Amino acid sequence: MTRRNETAYAILGLLTAGCSSGYDIKRMIDTSLNHFWKISYGQIYPMLTKLHEEGLADVTEQHEPGKTARKEYTITEKGKAALTEWLESPLEGLSAEKNEVLLKLFFSRHQNRETTIKLLHDYKDQLTARHKTYETIEAGIRNEACPSPDARYWLMTLDFGKRRTEAGISWCTDTIEQLTREEEARS
Known part of the structure; x- marks a missing residue:
């Protein structure tokens, strides 16, 4: 193979x-x-x-x-x-991740700041929905009548997703606050 x-x-x-x-x-x-x-x-x-x-x-x-x-x-x-x-076998390196919101933010100098802030709010909403999905999946795994022998590893993987999503939500909050302060300072 x-x-x-x-x-x-x-x-x-x-x-x-x-x-x-x-x-x-x-x-x-x-x-x-x-x-x-x-x-x-x-x-x-x-x-x-x-x-x-x-x-x-x-x-x-x-x-x-x-x-x-x-x-x-x-x-x-x-x-x-x-x-x-x-x-x-050992990992051969970190794979590059694609993230459309980061790509758009990278070039946001070329768009209205309100549009950038809305983009970040939308992304935060999507992350919040994903986090709720992870919580639902976690509850399903934990409540299995006959748990899989793989369940503990599934929960570890899910914990990574939850933590990553929480970090993304926190980052959105901070970035929105920063952009809002900068907009207010310009007014």
């Missing part, structure tokens, strides 16, 4: 978390990974096929009368070894 294809490792990891079909994987991505790792629906099935071709996943077809056969995937021992090797 290509060493740098983190999407493949994400899907292998999801196979260990009880996701067995492309639909299950997509649903899990939408409710968890999507908050920090984007995988499009169009990547899932080709990657599952590739993992199967490389011997990292097995596939079986489940047939139900009147329905299209459902492919179910399981991780193989070779797949578990590849996942473990990747998990235990």
